[in-house]
Amino acid sequence: MALSYAEAVDKLTVEAQNQGAVYREQYEMCSILKASGRMAKDAVRSPETTPKFDxxxxxxxxxxxxxxxxxxxxxxxxxxxxxxxxxxxxxxxxxxxxxxxxxxxxxxxxxxxxxxxxxxxxxxxxxxxxxxxxxxxxxxxxxxxxxxxxxxxxLAGSDFKEGDVIISAGAVISPAHIMAMASVGVTEVEVLRKPRIGVFSTGSEMQPAEATKPNLHRIRDANGPHIMATLSDWGVDADFLEVLDDNADSMVKKLLYHITEPKYDIIISTGAVSTGRFDTVPTSLKRLNTRVVFHRIAVKPGHPALFGIIPRQGDRCSGSNGIAYFGLPGNPVAAAACLRFLVNPFIKIFQDQQLEVPLRARVRSEEIEKTDIIASSENCAQLLSTFPPDKDVFRPGISHRLSDGEMGVTLIQDHSPSKVKPFAASNCWIHIHRGHTELRAGDMVDVFLN
Amino acid sequence: MALSYAEAVDKLTVEAQNQGAVYREQYEMCSILKASGRMAKDAVRSPETTPKFDxxxxxxxxxxxxxxxxxxxxxxxxxxxxxxxxxxxxxxxxxxxxxxxxxxxxxxxxxxxxxxxxxxxxxxxxxxxxxxxxxxxxxxxxxxxxxxxxxxxxLAGSDFKEGDVIISAGAVISPAHIMAMASVGVTEVEVLRKPRIGVFSTGSEMQPAEATKPNLHRIRDANGPHIMATLSDWGVDADFLEVLDDNADSMVKKLLYHITEPKYDIIISTGAVSTGRFDTVPTSLKRLNTRVVFHRIAVKPGHPALFGIIPRQGDRCSGSNGIAYFGLPGNPVAAAACLRFLVNPFIKIFQDQQLEVPLRARVRSEEIEKTDIIASSENCAQLLSTFPPDKDVFRPGISHRLSDGEMGVTLIQDHSPSKVKPFAASNCWIHIHRGHTELRAGDMVDVFLN
The missing domain is CATH 2.170.190.11 (Molybdopterin biosynthesis moea protein, domain 3.)
Structure with missing residues (x-):
């Protein structure tokens, strides 16, 4: 029986807390002018009382x-x-x-x-x-x-008092915090360094996105650009490493290089993570003595996902336990779901942030959206989709603000883990929790904006 | 009688549409890897059908x-x-x-x-x-x-068909769009160039935020850093120009320089915008033949705000009408309110984007928040604040997700246009519309996140 999504998140949380302990002691000085979105390492206190005079x-x-x-x-x-x-x-x-x-x-x-x-x-x-x-x-x-x-x-002293907390330890710095620091003469702030993530794509059939001469028998790597753009929006430092063939020897060699020089906190790959004979990720990780925390979870899409900790090689200084490894599926929409629902929670906890709380939205069928009628009785409300009872399901959706300020969401109907076109038209994920077997027009659901 | 906020936004909208007409024809090529958050100039269509084979x-x-x-x-x-x-x-x-x-x-x-x-x-x-x-x-x-x-x-052709629209003209490019472009071999995209904004602070009592030797009789410029950080978060190109003394001659000289070399679409200043004898902004703008669209509006804070169009000097190529000028008040919280509620709508319309729709949140008193009881009757609900009937009021608040997924908001009580400390503790603005004279616990309000 595969791990449930809730169990997977529990395991991710424990590992992120442990793996992040050393990371969270690593900081850098940052001009307040560049500090928006960064995390304050310690509480920032006002060095003076303001205004200084009446x-x-x-x-x-x-x-x-x-x-x-x-x-x-x-x-x-x-x-x-x-x-x-x-x-x-x-x-x-x-x-x-x-x-x-x-x-x-x-x-x-x-x-x-x-x-x-x-x-x-x-x-x-x-x-x-x-x-x-x-x-x-x-x-x-x-x-x-x-x-x-x-x-x-x-009056003098009516704003900040010397020692007042401007930003709590670990808080994400906002432009209003920057205003406050500027007003009391704080020009630099200690911030956590950004997490560093290395990203691979795998698949002998893949050609890099930037390849200009298309190969008739190959498909283009859409995962690398998507993951890099998403990680950049999340404020982490990410490097795209390369597109790897389905060859365990070369994958082990590449991974060894990146874990010996401990540049990355996290490595993400897409593809080759199932149990077939060309699924080189599990094989390669085993050869690197990886502690596999989970492999295959009860989610849809994304069930082949793997998460483990690779021990660092030749790492004498950082003292951390290892490098977190996410082996995401190769289908682009499945990879995107795992990035949002496995990697994102890990990154948050790793940085000692709160997990994202979903928005709540009312599901609408496209017909209902047009005529603006919400079915009032649950029994007669239009059945929009059914779901397996033993899985958490992540469905791309289109969210929109309704005229009363409530949030509405429609499901992308033509969805598939491999179909990019319907996913590109979505702007959010709908999380249908394990045990919920159907969705009717008017139901309230958890929504995560993209 | 000062212009109402709604009237001011109407005027801003007309000017942004007109001033932005030339801007919206200006684009640059952008690698898809850097395109997240940029605006597509034209619709992006798939150059091929995917998958190419079964x-x-x-x-x-x-x-x-x-x-x-x-x-x-x-x-x-x-x-x-x-x-x-x-x-x-x-x-x-x-x-x-x-x-x-x-x-x-x-x-x-x-x-x-x-x-x-x-x-x-x-x-x-x-x-x-x-x-x-x-x-x-x-x-x-x-x-x-x-x-x-x-x-x-x-099956071949089950995802994109040649000619399918991936991104509509003017849409903000998301990581999912980037995935889609990568999947069909699009590696570059035409995006609107970012709006260019020049930012001044004014006030002879101001010293730049980075000044290390404090002057006892001066206060630090908190507006410049706040505005720069906010504009950067909004994805525009902004330059901080300098802190100007309250001297119309030097202000005219500086402005002339920046409008002769037509680098900026928008100039923002803080301070010196009232009608006193050291309020150099209205005087300087008059000397530059500025068409003042409004000066003083019925908002709180921020009533002295000025908006006008300065004719460009020596501009032979762009053909646009002028440079949009926002003279914001000097009090930092008033400047922040005007940035959020006047400059932001202008930038959106200038780029042909939709105006931001507020979130809806339920107002809670701090006591109610603690005990988690919402007063059920409006008559007996706790009165939290009263407001002048003839103004739109913008109050800093603290928003939080409630356990049922609804959004709650508490008002910052110790607010003042000049007090930075309470503003730094806020994470949103509450917009109390003209004509609403009181707010009670449990009322629903419009909220704009920071």
Whole structure:
């Protein structure tokens, strides 16, 4: 009896935790400008308290609010404008006493300018009337209503406190985190290095995707480009190694090279993973003393999938146990399913991330989609597909937002592990869990976006 | 009365359609390996029909199904194994007649191998019993039940037909598209060039984020790094130009340089966009004969935002009308809101993409989140926040998937256009539409993920 998908994920999780222990201690310095999407190794804390000084939140006049307590339109309080402070200006010297004429001073202040110590609040320009005395060349303002203490004044220390956590250890860095780091003067951050993955395609009938002279008896490798593009979107460092013939000797030789120089955390191959006589992956892995964690699981498509740990050769420094090896099926849609549902969870756990939580979507038949009617009774709802009871099934689908904000999904009907055309028209995977034997229009399903 | 958000988006849409008309004719060739996330200029069609030849879908024996019509376990049909065809082998010569002993031939065939013309189906290895005649060194198989015509035979032309559309014009290229292009021998694709955006920060009080020697009277530019990281995540080419002082002369000079050499499609600045005397953006744009499409809109935060079209100088080749200019507010959270809700829609329409449709999420108070109880009656549901009736409000929030697959969101309470710390803790924006004056626990809202 083949392993169930849930059991396979449990095993992947344990191995990813173990294999990833050493990896997760490996980091590199990264400019905050390049840090979006990277994982913070440790918590990032603010080295300072911000803002460092009080600033004005408005364009207006800095003055002492106490003096405006009795201000009214009929009896405004008059202030002498003693100068102007713009954003970025040096602080001005203290002055606050009334002149000989009994008129108290104020200072014109711009948004973002450092607040003078002697004044407590800002009155907006539009809440004042200014006038000037031509004989003395002095400027004055009238304030027509009481100002609140500290109004329109942004207080020092009201944003970050020294030691505040900006990013938790292991969190994926977002542009908002980058804004925060920039605001407190953090210019670099320790991030986990990206996982390194080597990708092979296998099959004597395969020619590399970039081969310009087509061979009539061969088919093109579509797995290599698909896996490389997907891994790149997932933010890992991936190298496409080559297309290998169905020959165990040359495969062992190639694998030995890549595990002796421990460049990769994970190796992925497609094809040659069943139990036929040209299925060189199991044979080659055995010769490399691979600990096979599972081979063949109860999923559709993708049942031949193999996962094991190859011991590293000549690796004296990293101390990790080995290299994770995913032998995916050769059929492109089966390989894509295994990449999404086996390799992706492993990479997440390997990096100490949470497993992806599926979206929930309502299944619609194409007819229902057109007429926008959802069958209300489960018994009479249209049967869309049936499934084997003992397998987890992954079906390509097309998801779309419905007018009420809910997510709808239609199944790709003409699906097959080997057919690329229907898969290229899909934008998500529908996961039908083991034990669910049918899907009817209106059912809710788990959806993973591509 | 300031423009409403909906009116602003309408204006942005018209301008993006017009300004983007020339841009959308500009493309570059791109290897399919680098094409994920790029936009196809034209529809990509399959240059060939695939598979090019029939192949075996299983490891087994190619034979003539007619001969097995009466096969049973008691009376199996015997075939002579005349050879073996592996994937990638050249086709074998025709043979199909019975030998002198009356035994018909078959050929061992591997998954993916080219199907011999003379046989019509494949019987899986596990459905046969093989034996050999030691005297003649010949191998035979027994077939114990009738085989169906064409079983386990993958037919030529069953996937792509020549001329089938792989990617529609303007579609965003996915890894599944890349798989499809690789499978039919397409190695390069015409993609729209990425939009080019130049980013300024303004403010005499600002020092660049990378400045290592802090100036006590200055604050660090957090807008530049945030905008650059966000634009990079959106897949556009962005250059950070510099931090400008609040000086219209130097701003005009800088802008003139960047619009004379027409490198950018869009210029974004932060700060200096209000109507105060140090708000150099409106002044500078006026001196450059900018057509201001809107200045100040009824949103919170971000109301000072300005959008206009600067006529290009000395531009003899592109024929486009001008350069789109976004003057965003200087407060970092207000700038972020305008980037997400004004610049993002413009970039989408500019590239002929659909506007982003918000997710729907249920608002939860932090207390409700803890106890997992949703208030059932709207009247008694906890009031979480109130809003001005005449504005669209954008509030940072924290979204999370609930156990039933629904999306929940909590509001960041300690929010302010100038406070970076609460924004850095958010992972989404909540859009509260104009006219909605309160939000209660359990309400459904529009959410845009960051």
């Amino acid at each position: 600033t004005s939140a408005m364009d207006g006049y800095a003055l002492n609010s106490e003096l405006t307590a009795n201000a009214t339109a009929e009896s405004p309080v008059i202030f002498l404008v003693k100068g102007m402070i713009a954003a970025g200006d040096e602080p001005i010297p203290a002055f606050g006493d009334a002149g000989l004429d009994g008129v108290y001073p104020c200072v014109e202040i711009m948004t973002g300018a450092r607040f003078p110590e002697t004044f407590d609040c800002c009155v907006r320009i539009e809440d004042t009337v200014s006038f000037s005395d031509e004989s003395s060349d002095r400027c004055y303002i009238k304030v027509m209503r009481p100002a609140k203490p500290r109004q329109h004044r942004r | 192949t075996s879908a299983m490891d087994g024996y190619a034979l003539n199904s007619e001969l097995t019509a009466n096969a049973t376990a008691e009376s199996p049909v015997i075939f002579l194994v005349k050879g073996m065809i592996a994937a990638g082998d050249e086709p074998i010569p025709a043979f199909g007649d019975a030998g002198l002993d009356g035994v018909y031939p078959c050929v061992e065939i591997m998954t993916g191998a080219r199907f011999p013309e003379t046989f019509d189906c494949c019987v899986r290895i596990e459905d046969t019993v093989s034996f050999s005649d030691e005297s003649s060194d010949r191998c035979y198989i027994k077939v114990m039940r009738p085989a169906k015509p064409r079983q386990h035979r993958r």
